[in-house]
Amino acid sequence: MPAASAAPGSPAGTKRTRDAAAPSGNTPATIRRRAGRPSSAVLDKAGITAAALDLISRNGYDGLTMAGLARLLDVAPSALYNHVTSKQDVLLLVEDHLAALVDVSGFGAGSWEDAVRTWAWSYRDVFAQHTPLIPVIAVLPVTDAPQTLAMYETVSRGFLDAGFPQERIVSSIVALESFIFGSAYDVTAPADIFDAGSMAGSTPHFTAAVQTLAEQGHERPADAAFRLGLEALIAGLGALRG
Amino acid sequence: MPAASAAPGSPAGTKRTRDAAAPSGNTPATIRRRAGRPSSAVLDKAGITAAALDLISRNGYDGLTMAGLARLLDVAPSALYNHVTSKQDVLLLVEDHLAALVDVSGFGAGSWEDAVRTWAWSYRDVFAQHTPLIPVIAVLPVTDAPQTLAMYETVSRGFLDAGFPQERIVSSIVALESFIFGSAYDVTAPADIFDAGSMAGSTPHFTAAVQTLAEQGHERPADAAFRLGLEALIAGLGALRG
DNA sequence: ACCACTAAATGAATGTCATTCATTTATTAG
DNA sequence: CTAATAAATGAATGACATTCATTTAGTGGT
Incomplete structure (x- = not known):
C-alpha cells in the first residue's frame, strides 16, 4: 500500500499532513490513552x-x-x-441482548399453556420498550443473534415436548411472535389513538365500541387486546397438538 | 411583520438580496409556471x-x-x-390511501368468519408491501386518516352484527390487527432467516423443526404461519360472541 | 533487543437528508 | 386598482452515518 498514489476521491488541495496538529484542546480520549492497543x-x-x-x-x-x-x-x-460494520449492526447487538431477557423459564416447568403465557407476555413487555428493533428482528438471520437463537431452541423444545408435530412448530412460533410484535406497538400507542374527533358522526358503530371500551375496560386497552388474542392463539394452536 | 428587525438566528454578513438572481439555468419548474397561484x-x-x-x-x-x-x-x-408539515405527514397520506385498498366487502355479505378471513388476508397483503408504514399506523390517531377510520367503522359494524358484545369489539379488532401487522413483516423476511448456520449444532430441536417445515411445507412459510394464527384467532374470538 | 505486523484509534472529509427562512410572484377579493 | 394571500424559490442549516489516510502502540518471531 504505497502512500504515493493518491486515493481516487481524495481532495487535491488540502493535504492531510497534521500541520498544527490540532490547536491542542483535548479531544475525547486524549488523556486516557494515546492510541490503539491490541489487547x-x-x-x-x-x-x-x-x-x-x-x-x-x-x-x-x-x-x-x-x-x-x-x-x-x-x-x-x-x-x-x-x-x-454499521449502525444496523449496533441495533442487532442490542436486539440479541434483549432476547436474553425474555422469560422462557416456563418451558420444562409447568403446562405448555402457562409456559407460552409467561413467554409471550415477557416477550411483548421487553420489546414494547424497544419497538424500533422490531423491523430489525423481522429480517435478522438468526445466525447473527445467538441469544435469540437460544430462545427459539428452548421454545421449540417446549412445543415438541408438549406434543406438537414437527412440521407445525415453526409456524406456530412464528404466528405467536407476529402477534407479539404487533402487540408491542400497541403498548406505545397514545391513549386517544381511537378518538375519531370530528369524524365521530360518520362512524357511529366504531365510536360506540371505543366508548364502551373506555368506560368498561379495567385493564389498559393494549393489555386487554393482548390477553384476548393470546388466549385465542393458545387455545387454537394447542388444539392441534398430536 | 416589519422587515427591519433581523431574525434572531440569521447570519449577519451575507444579505439575502437576490444579487445575480441565479445565473439563469432552468431549475425545475421554471418553464411550467413562474410562481405560486392560489387556485x-x-x-x-x-x-x-x-x-x-x-x-x-x-x-x-x-x-x-x-x-x-x-x-x-x-x-x-x-x-x-x-x-x-413533515415527511411523517407524507407517510400518513400514503397510509390512508392504502387503507382504502383493504377488502372489507365481506362484512355484510357472508359469514363473519369469511368476512374476517378476506379482510385479514387483504390487509396483510397490502401492508406487507409497505412495512415501513407499520410504525406510523401504530401511533397514528385515526382522526387524521379518514379512510382508515372508514375501514374500522365497517369492521366494527360487522362484528356487532355478528353478535359481538360492544365492549369486546375494539379489543378483538386490535388483536387481529396486531397479528396482521406482525405477519406483514414475515412476508418480507429472507427465506434463510431461520438458518442457524454454524450454530445449528447447539440448537437441535429448533433446527429439526425448521428442516421439517422446509421439506414438508407447501405454502410459503409466512403464509402457513398466517393461516394457522388467523384460524386460531377466528375460532377463539368467534367463540366469545353473545 | 530489534523489527515487522496488525489491531485500534484519530480527525478530517463526504454525502444524504429533512427542514427553515427570507423573498418573490401571480392570482384573487374588495 | 390595490392589498392580501397562497404558493413557489433557492440558499442555508444542522443532523447524521460513513469513509479514508494516517498514526500509534502492543505483540510475536528471530
Whole structure:
C-alpha cells in the first residue's frame, strides 16, 4: 500500500499532513490513552452494547447515534467502525441482548399453556420498550443473534415436548411472535389513538365500541387486546397438538 | 411583520438580496409556471400522495425522499412544506390511501368468519408491501386518516352484527390487527432467516423443526404461519360472541 | 533487543437528508 | 386598482452515518 498514489476521491488541495496538529484542546480520549492497543482494548461489542442501552434508556432511540455512542465511550465516532460494520449492526447487538431477557423459564416447568403465557407476555413487555428493533428482528438471520437463537431452541423444545408435530412448530412460533410484535406497538400507542374527533358522526358503530371500551375496560386497552388474542392463539394452536 | 428587525438566528454578513438572481439555468419548474397561484395549484395532497406511491413502487421506501418527491412533481423541495408539515405527514397520506385498498366487502355479505378471513388476508397483503408504514399506523390517531377510520367503522359494524358484545369489539379488532401487522413483516423476511448456520449444532430441536417445515411445507412459510394464527384467532374470538 | 505486523484509534472529509427562512410572484377579493 | 394571500424559490442549516489516510502502540518471531 504505497502512500504515493493518491486515493481516487481524495481532495487535491488540502493535504492531510497534521500541520498544527490540532490547536491542542483535548479531544475525547486524549488523556486516557494515546492510541490503539491490541489487547485490553477500550472498545468491544459488549461495551458498545452496554453504552447503546444506556443511551436508549436516557433518550430513546432518537438518542442512539453513532456520535453519541462514541462520546459516551470516550472515543472518536470512526473508532466504532473497527468493531461494528454499521449502525444496523449496533441495533442487532442490542436486539440479541434483549432476547436474553425474555422469560422462557416456563418451558420444562409447568403446562405448555402457562409456559407460552409467561413467554409471550415477557416477550411483548421487553420489546414494547424497544419497538424500533422490531423491523430489525423481522429480517435478522438468526445466525447473527445467538441469544435469540437460544430462545427459539428452548421454545421449540417446549412445543415438541408438549406434543406438537414437527412440521407445525415453526409456524406456530412464528404466528405467536407476529402477534407479539404487533402487540408491542400497541403498548406505545397514545391513549386517544381511537378518538375519531370530528369524524365521530360518520362512524357511529366504531365510536360506540371505543366508548364502551373506555368506560368498561379495567385493564389498559393494549393489555386487554393482548390477553384476548393470546388466549385465542393458545387455545387454537394447542388444539392441534398430536 | 416589519422587515427591519433581523431574525434572531440569521447570519449577519451575507444579505439575502437576490444579487445575480441565479445565473439563469432552468431549475425545475421554471418553464411550467413562474410562481405560486392560489387556485389551480400544481401541488396538493392527492398529487403528493400519488407521487409518493410512484416513488415507493420504483425504489421502495429508501427512494422516498422529500427531494425526490419534489423532483417528480417538478417543484422545489421546500414547496412541499406548503402542503404537508413533515415527511411523517407524507407517510400518513400514503397510509390512508392504502387503507382504502383493504377488502372489507365481506362484512355484510357472508359469514363473519369469511368476512374476517378476506379482510385479514387483504390487509396483510397490502401492508406487507409497505412495512415501513407499520410504525406510523401504530401511533397514528385515526382522526387524521379518514379512510382508515372508514375501514374500522365497517369492521366494527360487522362484528356487532355478528353478535359481538360492544365492549369486546375494539379489543378483538386490535388483536387481529396486531397479528396482521406482525405477519406483514414475515412476508418480507429472507427465506434463510431461520438458518442457524454454524450454530445449528447447539440448537437441535429448533433446527429439526425448521428442516421439517422446509421439506414438508407447501405454502410459503409466512403464509402457513398466517393461516394457522388467523384460524386460531377466528375460532377463539368467534367463540366469545353473545 | 530489534523489527515487522496488525489491531485500534484519530480527525478530517463526504454525502444524504429533512427542514427553515427570507423573498418573490401571480392570482384573487374588495 | 390595490392589498392580501397562497404558493413557489433557492440558499442555508444542522443532523447524521460513513469513509479514508494516517498514526500509534502492543505483540510475536528471530
